[in-house]
Amino acid sequence: MCPIWPLHLIVLYVLALCPLWVICQNVPRLTAVFSPPSIIVKMEEYKYVDVSIEGSGLELNDAFKISSQNEQLAWAEWNSSNLYEKHDSTWKGKIRVNGNFIGRTNLVLEVKRDADTFSVTNGTVPVVITRVERVIDTIFTTSVAVFIALIFINFGCAMHWPTVRDVIKRPIGPAIGMVGQFLFMPLSSFGLGYVIFPNSPAMRLGMFFTGVAPGGGASNVWTFILGGNLNLSLAMTTISTICSFGFMPAWLFSLGQVVFHNAKIVVPYARIAYFVVGLVVPLGIGLSMQKLTPKFAGFMVRILKGFSTTLLLFIIIFAIVTNLYIFQLFTWEIVVAGMGMPWLGYCFGYLAARLMRQPHEDALAISIETGIQNTGIAIFLLRYALGQPEADLTTVVPVSAAIMTPFPMIAIFIYQKIKACIVNRQKHQKIVEEANTPTSETPEPGVAVIATVDALGTK
Numbered sequence: 105m106c107p108i109w110p111l112h113l114i115v116l117y118v119l120a121l122c123p124l125w126v127i128c129q130n131v132p133r134l135t136a137v138f139s140p141p142s143i144i145v146k147m148e149e150y151k152y153v154d155v156s157i158e159g160s161g162l163e164l165n166d167a168f169k170i171s172s173q174n175e176q177l178a179w180a181e182w183n184s185s186n187l188y189e190k191h192d193s194t195w196k197g198k199i200r201v202n203g204n205f206i207g208r209t210n211l212v213l214e215v216k217r218d219a220d221t222f223s224v225t226n227g228t229v230p231v232v233i234t235r236v237e238r239v240i241d242t243i244f245t246t247s248v249a250v251f252i253a254l255i256f257i258n259f260g261c262a263m264h265w266p267t268v269r270d271v272i273k274r275p276i277g278p279a280i281g282m283v284g285q286f287l288f289m290p291l292s293s294f295g296l297g298y299v300i301f302p303n304s305p306a307m308r309l310g311m312f313f314t315g316v317a318p319g320g321g322a323s324n325v326w327t328f329i330l331g332g333n334l335n336l337s338l339a340m341t342t343i344s345t346i347c348s349f350g351f352m353p354a355w356l357f358s359l360g361q362v363v364f365h366n367a368k369i370v371v372p373y374a375r376i377a378y379f380v381v382g383l384v385v386p387l388g389i390g391l392s393m394q395k396l397t398p399k400f401a402g403f404m405v406r407i408l409k410g411f412s413t414t415l416l417l418f419i420i421i422f423a424i425v426t427n428l429y430i431f432q433l434f435t436w437e438i439v440v441a442g443m444g445m446p447w448l449g450y451c452f453g454y455l456a457a458r459l460m461r462q463p464h465e466d467a468l469a470i471s472i473e474t475g476i477q478n479t480g481i482a483i484f485l486l487r488y489a490l491g492q493p494e495a496d497l498t499t500v501v502p503v504s505a506a507i508m509t510p511f512p513m514i515a516i517f518i519y520q521k522i523k524a525c526i527v528n529r530q531k532h533q534k535i536v537e538e539a540n541t542p543t544s545e546t547p548e549p550g551v552a553v554i555a556t557v558d559a560l561g562t563k
Contacts, residue, residue: 260390
């Protein structure tokens with residue numbers, strides 16, 4: 105038996121712990137201070153951040169490592185030496201932070217010694233990447249506003265005021281549209297938001313804001329192109345936009361607070377008012393042109409269909425080109441959300457109108473008016489309700505809705521063109537067949553000659 109038993113066990117433990125104690129003495133104990141403590145940088149731009157590190161345990165040629173938790177959003181590099189080259193209680197350096205895409209991430213500071221990596225207290229700094237306000241965005245918005253004003257002047261030239269007056273006196277179509285616009289669309293967007301984005305309140309808010317927005321100006325263009333009742337469509341757009349002054353606050357301050365508790369919801373009365381003015385004034389100009397310059401008004405009506413189609417193509421192509429970056433945010437959930445709202449609105453509007461025994465032209469106008477939302481107002485609401493970058497991130501929902509909205513209309517347009525070509529070909533074939541087929545009333549040439557000779561002989 106060991107003469108120092110059981111003290112030999114204690115000696116063995118001490119001998120085993122000594123190397124660990126020596127190793128622990130060499131581990132750096134550091135605290136970092138970033139200036140500024142949080143970083144906001146725009147996409148495709150960069151910012152500099154000063155970092156000061158204090159503590160003990162550093163050895164010469166220790167290297168400081170800076171990394172991003174998501175380099176798709178932002179990445180960082182040293183703008184100074186990252187080596188500990190002289191014995192000092194404080195080490196200072198400068199970091200360049202580069203923004204790649206909108207979102208949130210963190211930069212992490214660590215110490216690297218050979219193959220080992222050591223953490224630093226307070227070594228994480230948050231980074232917010234926001235979107236750059238570009239000149240091309242302003243050009244696009246301004247040009248679309250000008251073209252929309254011109255198209256509504258054309259609509260005013262084509263509007264038949266007695267028909268509009270009859271619609272207002274017997275507002276069955278507008279009433280169906282109001283139910284779809286301000287009851288079905290908000291409730292369906294609220295429900296779909298919880299189904300598609302169960303863990304993302306901000307995305308649910310983006311979907312809900314899209315659902316409570318009034319009808320968009322593109323509804324009148326599509327109604328005209330597809331052969332719907334333009335007078336009913338114009339009346340419905342005007343009525344729904346004016347009524348949105350009351351319906352939007354009711355939904356925003358009721359279900360809107362349920363969707364997102366911390367949202368700073370502001371009703372965009374001024375923006376709605378601008379839209380009403382931008383709708384009514386051009387229509388008034390067009391109606392005046394019918395009386396003052398009827399020939400020019402007739403010319404405006406003749407070019408209306410081609411001009412409307414060109415305008416839609418311009419908006420779709422220009423919007424996609426100027427917002428290519430936002431497609432990086434598209435997921436299957438975003439695509440389904442973009443399809444769900446307008447497409448359900450189309451179906452509800454048309455079925456409700458047909459159940460109320462409305463003619464096809466009126467049902468088509470009601471369907472389009474219900475499904476097409478003013479996504480510009482939804483984007484405006486999100487910009488004021490949420491901070492950055494969530495405001496920019498959630499705009500992908502109304503943008504997706506705007507992109508997915510035209511597809512059913514384009515499909516119907518192509519179907520109408522194919523059907524018209526088939527009908528015209530059948531008519532042409534029928535005319536040719538009738539021209540080549542002798543009728544019973546017209547005698548053959550030989551018979552006609554004999555009959556004429558007999559008649560002369562009788563005389």
